[in-house]
Amino acid sequence: MIRRLARTGAVLATASLLLTACSGTSDDTKPKTAPSRHPVFDQKLDRQMFLAVRETQKAGSASFTQTLTLETKKGKAVQTLEGRLDFAKNTGDANIRWKVPKKFSDAAKDAILGRAPGRANADAAGRFLVDGRNITYRAGSSDYWLRYGYGDYDHSQKTLDQLRGTEAPVGGTLLEGLGGAEAKSRQGANYQAEVDSEPLWEMLPGEISEQLTSEMYTPGVARTKKVALTVSLDRQGRVTRVRADLSRMLGKKGSLFSDATSLTMELVLHEHGRSKPAGGTDGGKVLDAAGTVRSIHDVKAGHCIDFSTGQRDVELVVDVPCAKPHDGRVFAQATYGGHAYPGRSAAKSQASRACNRSYGRVSDDWTADSADENSYWYMWSGEYDWQQDGKGRTTCYVVTAKGAA
Known part of the structure; x- marks a missing residue:
C-alpha cells in the first residue's frame, strides 16, 4: 500500500511540474502587438499631402464642389464646379456654371466665358462626363451631347484637356498638384502647405491665366513660385477641404482684371466611398464630335450651326x-x-x-x-x-x- 501511494504521489508531482513549466513559458514568450501606425498622420510631415491624396483615391469614390472666386471692385465672378468622382473606374461627371457681374466689361466677360460671335458670350453653364476614352459635353443651351475622343479636338487649346484629371477622373480641381504639395505645419487634421504655382496655373479656365502676372509662372521656364494652401483631412487621412489663395497671381500690367482684389479656389470633398456612380447622358442624344464639330468655314451654305462646342475657339461650330x-x-x-x-x-x-x-x-x-x-x-x-x-x-x-x- 505504501509503495502504491508513493507511485501515485510521484505521478501527481510530475504532472504538477509540467503544468507549472508550460504556464511559465507561455507568459514569457507571448509576442506583444505593436500599435498600428496611421497611414497619413504617423508618417513624415513632408509626405503627408501625397499620402492623403492616395488615401482619398483608395476610398473608391467621392462627391465634390469647387468654387473659383475672382473678386473685383465691380463684383465677384464665381465659377462653381460640382460632381462625382469614381476613382475605382476612372470615371466622373461634373456640372459647371459661371456667375459674372453685369458691370464687367465685354472683354472681361469674353476672357471668362469665351465668345460666340453674334450671341455675345458662350454658355455660362454646361455638363460633362469623363472616362478613360471620351469626354462627353453638353452645353447649357443644348439638348444633345458631344462625345470627344482623344483625337477629336485641338489639344493646344487645353480647354477639354483640363476636364481630364491626373489625380482624379475629373480635372480642374485642387486634387491636381496636391500630391506634390509640401506640408509646412499641422494642427490636428489641418495643415498649412505650399505647392508650385504651375499645376494651379494650368487648371485656370478660359483666358484668365493670360490676364495674370507671369512673375508666378512662365510656361516652359523652370522658374515657379509657391502658392499657399490650407488643407483639412478626415480621421482616415482623406482630403475633405483644400483652399488655395491665388491672389499673388494678380497685378499684371494692363490686365482686364486690374481692379481685382483677390483670387481664390476652394475644394470640398465628401461622401468618401459612398458617392453615387457618375451619371450618364439621361437618355439625351449623343453626337460624335468628329462628325459634327468643324470650322465654320467648312459648313456648307444653307446648313445650320450651334456655337457651343465645349472648346474656346470661335471658328468651331456644331453642324446641326x-x-x-x-x-x-x-x-x-x-x-x-x-x-x-x-x-x-x-x-x-x-x-x-x-x-x-x-x-x-x-x-x-x-x-x-x-x-x-x-x-x-x-x-x-x-x-x-x-x-x-x-x-x-x-x-x-x-x-x-x-x-x-
Whole structure:
C-alpha cells in the first residue's frame, strides 16, 4: 500500500511540474502587438499631402464642389464646379456654371466665358462626363451631347484637356498638384502647405491665366513660385477641404482684371466611398464630335450651326439639322486664292463685300429666322490660317433666336 501511494504521489508531482513549466513559458514568450501606425498622420510631415491624396483615391469614390472666386471692385465672378468622382473606374461627371457681374466689361466677360460671335458670350453653364476614352459635353443651351475622343479636338487649346484629371477622373480641381504639395505645419487634421504655382496655373479656365502676372509662372521656364494652401483631412487621412489663395497671381500690367482684389479656389470633398456612380447622358442624344464639330468655314451654305462646342475657339461650330433648334445659319461661303494675305483691314473689307452681295441673293428661307432683321455676321481668315491653307476664306451667317427651327 505504501509503495502504491508513493507511485501515485510521484505521478501527481510530475504532472504538477509540467503544468507549472508550460504556464511559465507561455507568459514569457507571448509576442506583444505593436500599435498600428496611421497611414497619413504617423508618417513624415513632408509626405503627408501625397499620402492623403492616395488615401482619398483608395476610398473608391467621392462627391465634390469647387468654387473659383475672382473678386473685383465691380463684383465677384464665381465659377462653381460640382460632381462625382469614381476613382475605382476612372470615371466622373461634373456640372459647371459661371456667375459674372453685369458691370464687367465685354472683354472681361469674353476672357471668362469665351465668345460666340453674334450671341455675345458662350454658355455660362454646361455638363460633362469623363472616362478613360471620351469626354462627353453638353452645353447649357443644348439638348444633345458631344462625345470627344482623344483625337477629336485641338489639344493646344487645353480647354477639354483640363476636364481630364491626373489625380482624379475629373480635372480642374485642387486634387491636381496636391500630391506634390509640401506640408509646412499641422494642427490636428489641418495643415498649412505650399505647392508650385504651375499645376494651379494650368487648371485656370478660359483666358484668365493670360490676364495674370507671369512673375508666378512662365510656361516652359523652370522658374515657379509657391502658392499657399490650407488643407483639412478626415480621421482616415482623406482630403475633405483644400483652399488655395491665388491672389499673388494678380497685378499684371494692363490686365482686364486690374481692379481685382483677390483670387481664390476652394475644394470640398465628401461622401468618401459612398458617392453615387457618375451619371450618364439621361437618355439625351449623343453626337460624335468628329462628325459634327468643324470650322465654320467648312459648313456648307444653307446648313445650320450651334456655337457651343465645349472648346474656346470661335471658328468651331456644331453642324446641326435646321429642323432642330439652332444658333445660326450659314448663307454663303467665299474663297480667295492666288495671292498673299492682304492684311487685316483689306481681308475684312473683302469679306464684307462678299457677304453683302450674297445676302441680297440668297433664299429668304435661309435668312428669315434671323434674330435681327436685315443683319448678318461674317468671319474671315486671319494671317496664320490664310498662310496655312494657301487661301483666304469668308463665311457669312445669320444669328437666330435659340429655339428657331
